[in-house]
Amino acid sequence: MANAVSLKVSLPKIPDIELVAIEGLDRLARHLGIAEGKIGEAKIIVTEAVINALEHAGDKSPGVRVEFTMTTKELVIFVRDYGDGFVPASVPDPDITAKLGDKNKRGWGLKLMKSLSDDFRIESDKGGTRITIKKLLV
Numbered sequence: 839m840a841n842a843v844s845l846k847v848s849l850p851k852i853p854d855i856e857l858v859a860i861e862g863l864d865r866l867a868r869h870l871g872i873a874e875g876k877i878g879e880a881k882i883i884v885t886e887a888v889i890n891a892l893e894h895a896g897d898k899s900p901g902v903r904v905e906f907t908m909t910t911k912e913l914v915i916f917v918r919d920y921g922d923g924f925v926p927a928s929v930p931d932p933d934i935t936a937k938l939g940d941k942n943k944r945g946w947g948l949k950l951m952k953s954l955s956d957d958f959r960i961e962s963d964k965g966g967t968r969i970t971i972k973k974l975l976v
């Protein structure tokens with residue numbers, strides 16, 4: 839991408855470390871003068887993606903890789919963990935009525951990320967999970 843700024847970080851599994859990714863994202867976005875609303879949406883996506891990755895990273899290789907590539911027009915977010923992976927197609931779409939009567943109120947992260955993204959791809963296998971998200975910033 840022309841005139842892109844990028845950031846790559848490897849996050850250790852320690853409390854609140856997703857805030858480091860968020861801070862990095864914020865710095866890039868402010869440098870490029872991105873609109874406040876878009877920055878806020880991008881932060882939600884990154885928070886959900888990084889927390890999922892940290893939760894499922896396991897103990898063998900617990901670090902989570904996060905990469906941002908940003909221009910004034912678009913942001914590409916890449917989040918990678920080395921956990922056991924999952925089958926995305928097998929995750930049911932959460933339903934609010936069903937969730938109200940369910941003990942497990944979780945399960946909204948993927949849906950939220952997709953709703954705030956312009957392109958959302960997951961590749962997952964026994965070696966872990968890679969999520970690539972594109973978000974338009976204009």
Ligand SMILES: Nc1ncnc2c1ncn2[C@@H]1O[C@H](COP(=O)(O)OP(=O)(O)OP(=O)(O)O)[C@@H](O)[C@H]1O
Nearest residue numbers: 890891894921923924929944945946947948949967
């Ligand atoms: N990186 C990942 N590695 C392995 N499994 C994952 C990963 N990300 C998501 N999943 C699986 O997909 C399910 C749905 O993820 P999602 O983020 O929508 O919900 P959640 O994390 O369970 O709850 P919430 O995000 O609402 O706190 C998870 O419960 C998990 O089984």
Ligand SMILES: [Mg+2]
Nearest residue numbers: 886890947948
């Ligand atoms: Mg989640």
